[in-house]
Amino acid sequence: MAVSIIDLCVNCFACEPVCPSNAISEQKPHFMVDPKKCTECEGDFPVFQCASICPIEGAILDSFGTAINPPGSLTGIPPEKMAEAMAELQSH
């Protein structure tokens, strides 16, 4: 039972100090969760602390490998709108 940080992480440090179990550390190429230490905040908080401050959609996964903050949930940008804008940029 542990969350994980994947390579979408931008190394902003926000999650590291809010982890109640000191399970997160700065690593290369990005921050990592120690699965042995991670408690999924159980007993401390009702919500994942790291995923509650993380600004990047999809960067933190739950123990099933599902994004805790799915596309569009933090920025408010509908995923299809984002895809459109990116396709537009790549066509240049």
Add this chain to the structure above:
Amino acid sequence: MQLPVLNDTPSPAEHGAKGGCSASSCGTTENQMDTLPDSIREKVQNHPCYSEDAHHYFARMHVAVAPACNIQCHYCNRKYDCANESRPGVVSELLTPDQAVKKTMAVAATIPQMTVLGIAGPGDPLANPERTFETFRRLSEEAPDIKLCVSTNGLALPDAVEELSKHNIDHVTITINTVDPEIGAKIYPWIFWKNKRIKGVKGAKILIEQQQKGLEMLIAKGILVKVNSVMIPGVNDEHLAEVSRVVKSKGAFLHNVMPLIAEAEHGTFYGVMGQRGPTPDELQDLQDSCSGDMNMMRHCRQCRADAVGLLGEDRGDEFTLDKIEEMDIDYQAAMEKRKVIHQAIQEEMDSKRLEKAAKAEQHKQEPKLTTRPVLMAVATSGQGVINVHFGHAKEFLIYEASPEGVRFISHRKADQYCGGDSTCGDGESVLQLTIRALAGCEVVLCSKVGYEPWEMLEAAGIAPNGEHAMEPIGEAVMAVYKEMAAAGKLDAIPEALRANA
């Protein structure tokens, strides 16, 4: 305690129609800082970000030690890092406090006119209290001649005021885009507060309360507060005059209304959703309408969170980590040198201020013109004189000349926000982009202009002028204005309009 604010006793001219003279800094004489109480003026006279006058002489730098943020703003994308980008929140390399201290001292020794060190991100400095305060603590001990500044979104500010007051920090900038939670919800999708992500109006309400509380606490401690606001057309543009009134009444000494920067390629909510930024005219109108209430700042360059140099220039490349590692800095010796240079600059500024005042007095004695105001663009690299070749200008300062005198309006970037491929976007050349950036200006003053741009400028209705090279900006702008008036190029303002001015 309420600090005295500029324009507390508005002069009749301040209620003038737009395009006339509506700011306290009108006339070729009055610098916005001249009307400040001595105690504040002393603190800001060598601060390039707070004093329009000082920004021609003194340099600043930001160190990127604060990556984490506790809120999301719709104009920010936390993923972005681009060397060609120049806007807030963008950095190339994150520094540890130790690296930041080394870099600051290396810059201060190499660029002695650097007077100010700011921490502005790329996240929120106060959401990284350990890294931010470690940097401040060490710099106030090791480099006491450097002014320290911090900017914040305000969420964690009330808890930080005590600590801020312990260091050499006498200026804090709070970004306040609204005092209305409904509007706030359209700017801030969420905040992280008390171990929870709080979205929408509820989150915005907490943020606004914290900002206002932090502002009041700083004023009570005697720390100068500047307020930044991002002007977002259709979202908070009509509301910012109210923000200006509120923050002034609480004691903020300067309000900086900045234009939204939003491009789809930045990947921000506003960029992707097609929210536009204000036009230069819209920005100027808003700044003018706020200025009756409060001293406005118009020379802000919205710089990167790791910018180094005079406003409008970035010498960050000279001070990368590997380069500062090789520098051997004797800071005691550097401080001696800095002191001498700062004194010389101060003397130069003081004498120029006297000269300006004398010129303005002379201007007052002359018969008053009744001509319309004119916008002119100026190419300068500092020292308050026209000293840059048109083709080399990365930015232009925009001045308005009118019968009331000359006032600074804004700066405009020559090539907008991208310094990369000169033909990116819709295939316009840099020259075309530059000319488009000068829309609304009738004259461009620079040290020289080449043949090709000369023709293109004339075709665009902008008169190129290289006759005032190395002259003080205010005097040159007024001289050109008078020539235009004498040549009958400026229609008189109709009597009806003048009556309202």
